[in-house]
Amino acid sequence: MIDRILILSVFIVASCGLAYELIAGALSSYLLGDSVLQFSSVIGCYLFAMGVGSHLSRYVRDDDVLARFVDIELLVGLLGGVSATLLFLTFSWLAAPFRATLYALVFAIGVLVGMEIPLVMRALNARSAKFSDLVAKVLTFDYLGALAVSLLFPLVLAPRLGLARTGLLFGMLNVAVGLWTVWVFRSSLAKPAAQVLRGAVVFALLGAGFLASDRLVTWAEKGLFGDEIIHAVTTPYQRLVITRWQDDTRLYINGNLQFSSRDEHRYHEALVHPALESAPWAQNVLILGGGDGLALREVLKYQNVKSVTLVDLDAEMTRLFSTSAPLTALNRAAFGDPRVTVVNQDAAQWIEHSERMFDVAIADFPDPSSFALGKLYSVPFYRLLAKRVAANGYVVVQSTSPYFAPQAYWSIVKTLEEAGFRTWPYHAYVPSFGEWGFVLASTRGAFAPPQHYRIQMRFLDAEVTRGMFAFAPDMPRPPVEANRLNNQSLVHYFEQDWHRVIR
Amino acid sequence: MDRRSFLLAAGAAGAAAASGAGFWRWLEIPAAVRAPGRELGHLLRNPGAAPAPRAHYETDVVILGSGAAGLAAAWRLAKLGHTRFIVVAGPEPNGNLSSGIAGEVRYPTGAHYLPLPSRESAHVREMLQEFGLILDGAQSERPYYDERCVVHAPESRVLIDGLWHDGVLPADALPAEARSEHQRFFAQVDQLARARGSDGRRAFAMPIVESSADSQWRALDSMNFAAWLDREGYRSTALRWYLDYACRDDYGRACSEVSAYAGLHYFASRAGEATNAERGAVLTWPEGLGALARHLAQSAGLSLNATDARSTMRLLDGAAISLREIPGGVQALCASLAGGGLETYAVKARRAICAMPLQVAAHVVGNLHELGFDAREHLPAQAPWLIGNFVLSGFPKERPGAALAWDNIVLGSTSLGYVVSTHQDIRVGPPQRTVFTAYHALSEMSPRQAREWLMRAPPAELLERASIDLRAAYGWKLAACCERAEITLRGHAMAVPTPGYLSNRGLLALRETDGRILFAHGDLSGYSVFEESTWWGDRCARRICSV
């Protein structure tokens, strides 16, 4: 019976040991990237530390084996249990070097775990008979424990509980093994009561952490974003974080601000209404990007619009903005409107193969900050777009800031012209972005800034609209080239422009 | 890193850690090796008793080979309204224009780019216009191209001491005297690109037969390129490495083995310009020039699985094992391994266009020597190539410096760098998969040694050689995101323009044959590029239609 208990504890101890290693590896690759490097260095450090622990185990006296085993269980439980939470907090709140903390923790846990099996073997050896049986049994359960966790961790624990809580859970298991050992061997231990007390404290600590860990993680991310986080997901394409502070809801994609609910109406009214007000015959509208549904909300205000196709790469993004209550409150449940079709595909690839025609197309892409994104503002891309839009229909393009990035902005205008469009550049002041630019374009149609709007608006009226289409003397049009794929001048302009602004 | 792949990584790492030593196994790349044409080559060299033909076809023109030359011949025939011809594909459909596909990503297993065609390559411009790739002014000084196929920025970068630099000869990374030599070299080449001979033709034109016959330039064919560079005082290590790279890239061999005329022709013949791209830009597609093969075949009405039985234009699977003249025409005996066993069929035609490599034609065409070509004397040296396609499930982490370009090369390497098949994509997010294609002309060995090595090297060794530059760029991080590799061996990939190639009598004779059997293959030019192969195919078709 006693044997079996020790063997069972080997199983649990081995599972816990591997779990800490996986958690450290996963967390560091999550936070630092480059998973192979993180995993292999964590595993290396851990295995080495285990070797050190095995070596140190010889210094434990024979009659102390069980007592030390219990101490080690409690210590491993504590350290391993809080490791993920501690690392997360270190990364987001403390200036402490993350990597140093990581490897110190991994090493310490490794040393302790390395001592466990030798101690158990010695405890068993003192009691049972055959050494060959003993080695076989202990190692079998050691590896079985590892197998169990290696499967449970990626499939169940990490996705369901998250890393912080998985760590705490295994910590509690370690402590439980320690407490159990104390109970079973109470007669042969010197101070069982003190150990039980210590174990109970650690267990309570970990348990409390387990219950509060959600809040801890939120608090940690708040360290990164400043405001309270109401949603945070990592999709296959990007990390979406939604924060709230008083009545201000914000969306960050990969840490960059996408909108603030305080002034997004300015951006989206400016993006949508000059074109849609001028196309009262428009029935089919295309939105490229815009998975937050805010441009969509504006488009849907027009009764003449019969169908809107929204193409956004990220299914998680459109799902979030069509289900989460605070977000659907923002876009007025735009995704629930029967006129809307959502296509979760790469918009640029989609348009290359689509055969449909639209009256108005709105391109709301990320800024041309890389060669890959620059292609979404190129002559051939606009030619593709032109094929999908009625000759007298309109295209609207979000096109960075004409004030901060004048070369980039006017290069987009030039590119549209090169692709066969007539253009009507305009801009609006959006406090969280600054002076922001758009280009309205049409291959055949004429355009004049609307004198009045059929829709009640917060920002736009005739006066403001007239101002939008005028450029102040401090925003002149510089001589720039169109963005050809062969040289991608736009990306260089964008880089130069913002380099001047951001010191 | 996204959550899904970190969970996978966690799972993989967990399982590996549990199995102890398994972790490093995880970093192995599974490789598949193919050697197109090898089986047929051996069949031709040891012709056993071929079974009697199972089928007989009759047609007006039979085109033997479906590489650039064969396809161009079919394309021109179809354009001239000729509808009775058969193309025998040969062991590798599309020949050196072939390509593969992994999921949705296409990639080249042969030729991958085309320089903006010069005015002499009118036939290529005509194709590009027909395929919608030139939008305007096909035969003008500067045509307007569909930018999707003009290589997108950044075009190239070079790895020097662990740091990536823009371009191939980055001024900022080289010593001052090297820079001045480069300037001198490119100024000289620029002059040569504009030079004309006493006959009014350009000194270095493509196709090569349009070049001036002026002896002033032809004399360059009597020495090798390295000797010429020495004579002209070009000594900068970086420049010499680059020129060597260029020769290996285009001709498969080093400067010292290539004719000086050819070495200069590489730079001086590429005078094409575009309204909407910079000088020196090139055209490329995800599957390389495989895209042009597809367009040509489509335009010529060819498809391997043609279901339209009435069609008189066909593409047949199989390869010719003999071609001979018979009264009133020619007869080709062809073999196919399609059904598992060896089957044969016969094709009778009025005329044949022999669009297979001369190496093969020497075995297939009975009376080649009567036409003035003696294989032992006239067969150009052949450079062997190794091509590695690495299918990646993500982009490996880059070293510092310039971002991933279309063409990525490593300074000082014996290999030729790698191209990125998804480079021309226009998309919002990164593709799920990409293919890096590494090229390696085995110029560090003699062609014969290299072919022997290709015959016996195990896959792991081939993989190692094919990935020299990728490993220099990414180390073991490559394997971590590499799903698998496909390795293509081309033992006789291309003719090498060695000194004297312009006056190879055998080639000159085959170019002019106008009897029952005509020849169309890049080999006729003595070096291997798309423009040349298609030029010969085009000319054969025109001769047959007498235009």
Ligand SMILES: Cc1cc2nc3c(=O)[nH]c(=O)nc-3n(C[C@H](O)[C@H](O)[C@H](O)COP(=O)(O)OP(=O)(O)OC[C@H]3O[C@@H](n4cnc5c(N)ncnc54)[C@H](O)[C@@H]3O)c2cc1C
């Ligand atoms: C690795 C590599 C990279 C290259 N890169 C470029 C590049 O970037 N740009 C460029 O312009 N050029 C490039 N080239 C050269 C270019 O690919 C060739 O010039 C061109 O494709 C050759 O076409 P071809 O028709 O002359 O010959 P091949 O491609 O050799 O075609 C020969 C055809 O004959 C068939 N055949 C063989 N034996 C028989 C038989 N017995 N019966 C019937 N048919 C037969 C074959 O199946 C094949 O279809 C490259 C070549 C290689 C090898």
